[in-house]
Amino acid sequence: MMIKPSFSIFLLGIISFDSYATMDLQSYKRQALIDRQTPGRCVNPPHIIDYYHRIDFAQSHGLITSSAASWGRIAGFYPVIDVFDYTIVAVCSFGARPKLQQY
Secondary structure (H helix, E strand, O other): OOOOHHHHHHHHHHHHHHHHOOEOHHHHHHHHHHHHHOOOOOOOOOOHHHHHHHHHHHHHOOOEOHHHHHHHHHHOEEEEEOOOOOOEEEEEEOOOOOOHHHO
């Protein structure tokens, strides 16, 4: 059975949609909570300047919403972005900050 090329492209679009979707505030917080509870997930936090650059980069490239970026700056959570496909692979904490539930 031969699959038409247009159908194959349609299937690839559906399969890969999640990886390129913008992460909203709730998704960003949920990922931060998961990554915070996973030992060894987030190590060696970046320099304070890089911390803000990572958030700005993610927002300017449509990876996170402006509300997620604002929360990340306030709560101290930055996205870790895969350099090959520009997807967020983790949301890590920048040092000691207040508990997630306070925001």
